[in-house]
Amino acid sequence: MAIQNKKTKFIHLGLMDYQEAWDYQEAVFKRSVDQKIANRKLPESEQKAVDNYLIFCQHPHVFTLGKSGKPEHLLLDEHGLDEKEASYYKINRGGDITYHGPGQIVGYPILDLDNFFTDIHKYLRYLEEAIILTLKDYGVVGGRIPGLTGVWIDHEDEANTRKICALGVKSSRWVTMHGFAFNVHADLNYFDYIVPCGIDDKAVTSLDKELGYKPEMAEVEHRLKGHLVDLFEMELEE
Numbered sequence: 574m575a576i577q578n579k580k581t582k583f584i585h586l587g588l589m590d591y592q593e594a595w596d597y598q599e600a601v602f603k604r605s606v607d608q609k610i611a612n613r614k615l616p617e618s619e620q621k622a623v624d625n626y627l628i629f630c631q632h633p634h635v636f637t638l639g640k641s642g643k644p645e646h647l648l649l650d651e652h653g654l655d656e657k658e659a660s661y662y663k664i665n666r667g668g669d670i671t672y673h674g675p676g677q678i679v680g681y682p683i684l685d686l687d688n689f690f691t692d693i694h695k696y697l698r699y700l701e702e703a704i705i706l707t708l709k710d711y712g713v714v715g716g717r718i719p720g721l722t723g724v725w726i727d728h729e730d731e732a733n734t735r736k737i738c739a740l741g742v743k744s745s746r747w748v749t750m751h752g753f754a755f756n757v758h759a760d761l762n763y764f765d766y767i768v769p770c771g772i773d774d775k776a777v778t779s780l781d782k783e784l785g786y787k788p789e790m791a792e793v794e795h796r797l798k799g800h801l802v803d804l805f806e807m808e809l810e811e
Contacts, residue, residue: 576612578622578688581807583798586630588675591637591662594630601626601683602750609685609746623685623748627801627809629794630681632673634659634760636767639741642669646768657766666751668722668741670767676758676779678794682801686747689805697722697740700753703800704738707755710796713783724755726778735778736769755797756780758787 586594605623612620636647636659646669647661654661673679686696701717704724708715715737716728724738738755756779764777781787802809 576620576622578625578685579806579808580622581625581627581684581802581805581809583809583811584626584628585794586628588631588633591632591635591660591673594628594632594679594681595662595664598628598681598683598750601628602745602748605683605685605748606746609687609748623688625685625688625807626681626683627798627807628681628683629798630679631675631677632679634672634674634763636661636670636672636763637666638663638670639666639668640664641667646670647766648768649766653766657763659763659766664751666741666743668739669769671739671741671754671769672759672763672767673754674759674763676756676760676781676790678753678755678757678790678797680752680755680797680801682749682752684749684805686744686749691747693742693744696749697742699804700740700742700801701738703797703804704753704755706800707793707797708737708780711780711784711788713780725775726783733776735776737778737780737783739769755793757790757793 608623701724705715715724718725718728722740723736726735727733740753742751758781759779
């Protein structure tokens, strides 16, 4: 039986270029996958626990296109990207196109799900639930829409539904990477330059827009981190 390890290292990268953060993620992810592969060749007494990481950061303006996305869902050409001081990457997560930028909590959990539960759908629902609980802390009701990943406001009012958090993940050997993007006080104008997540009939919102004031980013991060710890029963190391 594999060693179960619920210890999770929390890392805050601050405002970091997307490519730099992606390279960082890839290196951490590779170490975890390599350790799992090595463990399979060792007797149980010599196996090492696979580390878990919870990474928070923000990015300068960037659009990312997932493996199942359509390039035409980016509505800017190269000149338009330069004009908006935004970059663009095709990446290896699931999902379509999304936007990251300042004022958004981007979370990259790199977890060995063998340490928690081996169910990707449950994993996604837990990420959504952490956002929903954080919204609840601020008196905002968030929810899910059947068949659509992410967290929504007014999720039962089809004409007025607004997305506040997008999710897109990758996993290999039950190790996860990529994650979620939670709009706290992001510049929502940038969503006008894409078809967000390939969905063209629903709006995008942010926590400050719903509240009518700008919440402290550090406080929102603290609450969100706490809900993730509780849901996954992590032993957080900071």
